[in-house]
Amino acid sequence: MELDRDHIHQLMNEKVMGVINETDEQLLQNALKEYPELQTEFEQLQQEYAIWSENPTVRTLNSEADFAYVEDELKHRKLRKRSVQTFGVLFIAATITSLAIFTYPLITSHPRKAQVALMSTGNKTLQLRLASGEIVDLSSRKDSIAVNGGTAQLHNQNNSLTYTIKTNTAVPDQVNQLWVPPGMDYHITLSDGTHVFLNSATTLRFPFHFSGNTREITVDGEAWLQVAKDENRPFILHTPKGTVQVLGTSFNVNTYDSGRIKVSLVEGAVSVAIAGKQTVLKPGQAITYQQDKGTALTALNQNELLWIKGKYKLDNTPMKEITKVLPRWYGVQVVIDNPEIAEKRFTGTILKAEPMQEFLDAIQLTTGAESYYKDGVLHIR
Incomplete structure (x- = not known):
């Protein structure tokens, strides 16, 4: 061993x-x-x-x-x-x-019991806001949930979300927003098979269905991604400070601190575009960008992925x-x-x-x- x-x-x-x-x-x-x-x-x-x-x-x-x-x-x-x-x-x-x-x-x-005073602003429940404006409280609604007039079926079980869409009913440019509140983490499987594990106080924006030549989502907070391989459609992750482009890989992205983003690559390859600079990471590398310091390339710190x-x-x-x-x-x-x-x-x-x-x-x-x-x-x- x-x-x-x-x-x-x-x-x-x-x-x-x-x-x-x-x-x-x-x-x-x-x-x-x-x-x-x-x-x-x-x-x-x-x-x-x-x-x-x-x-x-x-x-x-x-x-x-x-x-x-x-x-x-x-x-x-x-x-x-x-x-x-x-x-x-x-x-x-x-x-x-x-x-x-x-x-x-x-x-x-699981959501914590009321043992401390919650912040006065922000949502306190696991919440999915659909592109239509409909809001689904995933903290209280479990198992199978019909949304979008029955054209989409959400499966909310074991702290994880999967979904099925009726053929030709999902509009690619309609973006949903998933919010994970403090004290929780949550897993979602996207339509292409990509797994996204979201840390607390994190927002994910994603469509129910990818079409065209790319697969694009947005993360604000921290997330671990295991991207399904698709050589014909690059996976693009947007953050408040830059973008990460991959074909199939496992990596972590952290944008918690204002003016800072860190991308850590475990396997595969990613191209990170921040502040007009393009950097290709190799497995075992991490890149950190800070507004006042620029970018720094370092070795992957496994502790940050625990x-x-x-x-x-x-x-x-x-x-x-x-x-x-x-x-x-x-x-x-x-x-x-x-x-x-x-x-x-x-x-x-x-x-x-x-x-x-x-x-x-x-x-x-x-x-x-x-x-x-x-x-x-x-x-x-």
């Missing part, structure tokens, strides 16, 4: 904390058998964790023993809040340099950048009152979906920062 040491080390932590699932435990056991040096590391980790867990009196966040204390405290908080078994883990540690490491759940496939699998990795990320993500995850506006908190940096992996309060507990334990709501806005101080 190919060894991904970062992933295996993560599984080691989950194992010693008793939260690993059966599939991941089997993967860990296979790796330990195939790579003997990992067995030594794992045994050391078990010994250290046992020692840490016996020292709950540690309160100053300036040593390795903090790993055990913080984890133990968060486990107890979860148990006090829930009467059922917890299936996620929030693993946090802090060092004297204010670098925190945490594993925290992120993406859910959102598709319900994970999100933070790499020495300032708190002020993390709080930009919270409106997309939870639909809540965030203000940091304390400038020092804004500069704290975190590294870690966000796993399964959990209430935002788990994240706020982590921040309080590692930094002492408290949170409160005022007029529907979350403040961190």
